Amino acid sequence: MVSIAKPLLIVLLMASYASAREPSARELWLRHTIDNSSQGADGVRLADVNQDGLPDLVTPWEEGGMVRVYIHPGPKRAKQPWPHVTVGKVASPEDAVFVDLDADGAMDVVSSCEGAIKTMFVHWAPRSPGNYLKEAMWRTRPIPATEGEQAWMFALPQDIDGRHGVDLVVSSKGPGAGVGWLEAPQDARDLRRWKYHRL
Template sequence: MIRSLILMLTIAIAGVDSLPAGDLFSPWQRHTVDASFRGADGVRLADFDGDGLQDIVTGWEESGVVRVYLNPGSHSAKEFWPAVTVGKAKSPEDAVAIDVDGDGQLDVLSCHEGKANAVYVHWNQTGQSREVLLKPSNWKSERFPQLDGERWMFAAPLGEIDGRRAIVLGSKNNNASITLLQSPAGADQSLKNWTVTKLRVAGWIMSLRPLDMDGDGDLDIVYSDRKGNNRGIGWLEQRSADDWQDHLVGGVDDEIMFITPSPQRILAAARDGEWLEIQRTAAGWNEQRHPNPSGVIWGKAITSLAPDQLVMTANTTGPAGVGDVPGIWFSADRTSWSAIDSETRCKYDRIECIDLDGDGDLDVLTCEERRLLGVVWYENPLN
């Protein structure tokens, strides 16, 4: 026990010494959900087993697997979570829970780039029992053939539009787009019969967030597009299934990464040493720029943990950081930052703030793909 405490203190001191001048190291305890594969790429939440707790979906890009993690409850959340591999395909970039066939059970939809360039459904053939959900043989994978060829990066459910189930997808590079996918109107619900509507030309879609931006009761699509002539942050106003108006609100001079939107404010990480806060006003949208933590050039995601409290993840591998820089940070006042993990040269991803230990405050769930930390969460020590 004493040796372990000495080792933890040594690591913390080393982390302090490695930080740029002016920044602090304030460790939060890291807990690992899973670190058994390579290239953890995104965390998405949903309740698969109907117990009221949020489970996790993650694609492992380098290992080519898509996994579901069932929340064990606050009493066991600090241990490895029960998990199942629901599908295998190369280069999964994103995976999200969606009831694709409308049977009341959550399936998993995964977006693939690289060597696959496809979109897969991993069918839940079991129901909600934890025992059967955790059996790989109870999941079956199937591809949308009409989506082959694009480097798909992200997807999100849109509920129903005109009585048909709807999914929005985004891709990157050649022929990149924001695309609407809708279930067939007829009796044959085969994946090949789903209709595809291109909503917007894109360069590299990072975020797609369904949100009612105009208060009319339907879901619009808030997006971040990091590359190309149309890059920036905007939202697509839903008028009908084939009529969407594009509203560009900011970030046109930046390489925008993940965003955290609301109808009145959008937080955005960028790859130029700053993060953006874009606020809605009577005259339009007002863009404000704020510095990243010292040495952090490539921001990845930023979100609010509580009023005036921010959490940021970053890519600090290679030239993206000045020296050995940590990749996950906390700010209690929106200006000064402290690293919550001393691990350096990391590539973290998007963030979910959720109370996982049942103590009433929000913890930080994310994943990391270069130092092989995997799917992890950080225990909030502040309250």
């Protein structure tokens, strides 16, 4: 079980310290836009998908109806637009997270969608690293156990039961909302066999 108490405390302490004084001009952060081609970037999750020691990003563009992965271009080009790929086009994506669901060495993406679609999707990454930024090589598939069930808001990859690799802790909002987990089957690519358990 992952404890959030310590990180939450650190964030709260930092927030109270920051609000206790006015920042000087030298302390203000400048924004550097890495992609402004869509609307509604709704949170960012990080992972080093290409093993270069730099944090790569995934974000759902809620109003734009797509999920994108961004590859860190290195410190010298970090303030410029980043190389990216649209890994899937889905309606109302609220969350996206990196996870190698099928343990093939390529970092896949799971997106959680609310709105009318109320479905979670797996965006299967191409196995060849050379194809990772090629949109046509990605495959987007719904997780049947989630289709039309809830307004999905968040997913956390975690091995819950010690069987078949990574499961997904998931949450939703609105009518019928809940927290639960998606149990991975022996073959993670057989999405029909993923089972939802409400907690």
